[in-house]
Amino acid sequence: MEYKQRSVNCGQLRQADAGKTVVLNGWVHRIRNHGGIQFINLRDRYGITQVVVGEDAPQAVKELAEDLHMEYCIAIEGKVIARPDSMINPNMLTGEIEVEALEIQILSTSEVIPFVIDQESDAKEDTRLRYRYLDLRSQGMQERIKLRHEFIRSIRNFLSGRDFYEIETPTLIRSTPEGARDFLVPSRLQAGKFYALPQSPQLLKQILMVSGFDKYFQIARCYRDEDARGDRQLEFTQLDLEMSFVKRDDVLSLMEDLFVEVFKEVMDYTLPSTFRRLTWDEALNTYGLDKPDLRYDLHLVDVEEVVKKSSFGTFKTILEEGGSIKGIKAPFSEELHYTRKYITALEEAAKVYGAKGLAWMKVGPNRTLDGGISKFFEGVEEEVITLFDANEGDMLLFVGDAWKVTCASLGAVRIKLGKDLNLANPKEFVFCWIIDFPLFEFNEDEGHWEAAHHMFSMPQAQYLETLEEDPGSVKGDLYDLVLNGYEVASGSIRIHDVDLQKKIFKICNIEEKEAEERFGFLLNAFRYGPPPHGGIAPGIDRMVMIMSGQSSIKEVIAFPKNSAGISPMDDSPSPVDQEQLDELHLCIKE
């Protein structure tokens, strides 16, 4: 079809363009028909331009204009007119001008759309995903997809400038069933055998280090067959990165430099040149979780000493049994009243993470304690108040339980308070490092130790001697990067010593034969002069989500899946033909 191709886009024209004859291509965003005069807002990726069809317009244009409907794709040829001052629309990029239509071509028509394209679609997520092609037309989605592009481009620029090579690794790889569940791909050529989609390019990038590509990165798609969450999809994108001859701090400072530059470039946001570091122990003890939102300070307080002096038997028993008692101060608030109902809501948040209850007391006038469990603290009020740096109207909340439960429960209370008290500035971005993670955790169900992160992370030097005797105490050269309460990157210095690697396998209850089967190719590579190396992998989707102020990763992925792993647009996953199954040597179990 012959049609007029655009000479300008819909976000471009200004007063200075007045008088020009232009062609615009775009979608009919809104029509305002006043009888004698008609306004058409024409939209494309770049903006919206007002087109006028007035009394003087050619008859053919007037007739065609009457036929237009929302989301028709059209071409307009017209003359740029400067609007008189009184008609300038300051809310539009192109509000200084309008285009007087001389010719209109309908490039394609649209059926009645299921929801109106607006700044943000107000349709339910399910509907938005079914008609994702329409949802993506909204300004909000367009902006987020653009931000994502610029974020990735800026990362590529920075790393290329630092001598990194971007190297692709296969997405059909060997299944190594640790960690998350693998997505499997049946092999046609090798009957009964399967590829797996990578949970991350972990082993391949380590092998690239053995190959001498000492600075590698990749914008890598990763696949984990686990239940989705607001910040988790079946497939997601990581900046996968690895370097040789580096120590932990080299990786951390590279990331700091990277994000300082990228945030400046794509957000015009100035980050500090280094990020705060918390050890894993500190993070849990102080904030209750390993991904604290440090935009606000609200922290947990260890109250074991004062509990010992109190008469609160329940808590004392917990201490005697090796548990942990902590508290948090909910600061006095004009807006939020600490009613019974609200305390119950906080308690519910704590219970999700295993707390049996949430004890409380109020700080009264003249440094007194009221209500709740305050009667058990007679005589030590001053100590409690000092400990929390509390003032009248503050509420003190306590959990006593196993250390992890206490931390996690109060961490959840902290997050709820932060949300309800609006403590976090949505325009602020606060990074921090969590370092010194434990290398192993004990799997109660299976009765053996397993890697807390993955099995290729280096134990810290001072634990090398006692590795096997006391795995629980071993800290690894592991680090997470946290942004506004989300884990946005995770990495470690890797093991590059075959014997040490075998020792780790053994602690994780993996027999030599089994290790050989699964990771033999890595161990083989390690026989030929592997360099010391380490890396990290920031999650692209999560970071763009946070940067764009969203709380769901789906808002920054063009075609995401829903929480059941279904793509409502193309209705995948879908059944396949018997023929396909036969070729793959598969049969479906009823």
Add this chain to the structure above:
RNA sequence: GGGGGCGUAGCGAAGCUGGUUAUCGCGACGGCCUGUCACGCCGUAGAUCGCGGGUUCGAGUCCCGUCGCUCUCGCCA
């Protein structure tokens, strides 16, 4: 697998303790309108109230079951 929330017209919502013909906005359709920019005004159509069963004289509303969506715990090296 567990817990919370939701499901009413194409879309988004209201519908309190059960009670006539299920309401509103957007959108659609018809009409009027020469300066709007979320245009305005008049009118019209459009709903097996997710589905199945039950209680009742009477169910969108109550009960049981079921399906779907969503958030979340578990899970996510």
